[in-house]
Amino acid sequence: MGLLNVMGPAMVGPSSSHTLGALRIARFAHKLSEGIPENVEFVLHGSFSKTYKGHGTDRALLAGIMGLKQDDPKIKEAYKIADKTGIKYRFVFEDLGDVHPNTVRIKTYKSGITHEIEGASIGGGAIKITFIDSVACELSWDYDTLIIVNKDAPGILEKILEKINVNVANLYLRRINALLERALTIIELDEPIKDLSHIKKLPYIYECYFIRRDI
């Protein structure tokens, strides 16, 4: 945990798992969609679906998807800000199966691109991103994270790794569309990548997102 984790962080109440954790998952989705999406759907599961209003989980999620930081007092006004921003949002409730009780699935739509992530708030503000665009993973967001949609072909991963000059902590790769020959690669890194352009320039890289460590 460490001293600073015990003594903090600064956040908006009332609950580290229901507001802080929820906000962080939504903020991850915000970064993945590269800004405030035009459209967002929050699918709430378990305890999240039962007590989302009394814990402010709804406002935390909305604040996160709009990119607000965890200690921003404006989180309380998330509905108002959302209406001003014009973002279309929807909360739905669903049993997502055998997952953590504080789980949310977030679907975003922006400039023709859709993303879907699933994450759980596992206590004390810690989170676990469990799916990104249908690829199962286990991201704590303790690392800088690189997310790439690439051609599902031999040698591509090698080319990507060649361009990354920092140490790889964890790596996930999965075919997402056999017909279109597309795979999704998620790479957790020990240090940030300074320049993405040489990765983006590689042939057969369709999408590339870099999500910096947040706390």
Added chain:
Amino acid sequence: MNTWKELIEFWKSSEMPFHEVILTAEMLETGDDPEIIKKELLNLLSIMMEEAEKQFGKKQETLTNLTGNNAYKLANTSPTYFGRFNYIATTTALSISESNAAMGKIVACPTAGASGIIPGIFYALKKEFKEKTEKLLPAFIVSGGVGNIIAKKATISGAAGGCQAEIGTATAMAAAGLVYYVSRDGVKAGHAASLALKSLMGLVCDPVGGFVEVPCVKRNGNAVNVAISSAEMALANIESKIPLDEVVDAMRIVGKSLPESLRETGEGGIAATPTARRLIESIRHFSN
């Protein structure tokens, strides 16, 4: 260093003040520069003091409205029994806890549910001793040292260990800080922490409806006084017969043996009383 005993031994064998020992131990484990940790901790403490100033005695509109005007009531009544220090500390603890329930900015020290206690104590120090925030930092670091040992050896999560792990930990941390502020004595600070944690041993986590309002807010208000009396006793050289490490181990075992209904599920304790059930019915629109 995972035990209080090791920290104390390190302190006795070194020339450093105890709070520097805590920072050095942290550096040895995480590699973090003590100066950076100090700066971050001062930042957290400053946020606490600002919020305490801002929220002191204010009415709050909390998420479920089960609480919200307790700090206001206390701040607007002249105390019958309290000394000034307890009065400020208790009012601050209620103020911050209610602000937390109203989605205000807080420092989760050590958790959001127990976020009123440390600000209560440190704001009272600031006010009563007319102290600059920086001067409170050594005591704040010692509070952190206690919290860190509890987090490592046991837990600071109500869902895992009951309220003793949240309010109990915060109170032990606050008591140690209070003692260190005046004495700079690590051993006495440890005794104060033990006395506080023993007094709250077994405290269950039973929020009405699962929300961080009842009984959490008033527990924060009461707990600062346990911290103050524990510190007062330790400063009078009263020792805990059981050392802090063993008290923390006992707390962990008690936490494990608590049934799930008493660990933040909102299904037992105060949350299961007839009145609580009626209250939950009245705030049903906050649930799905």
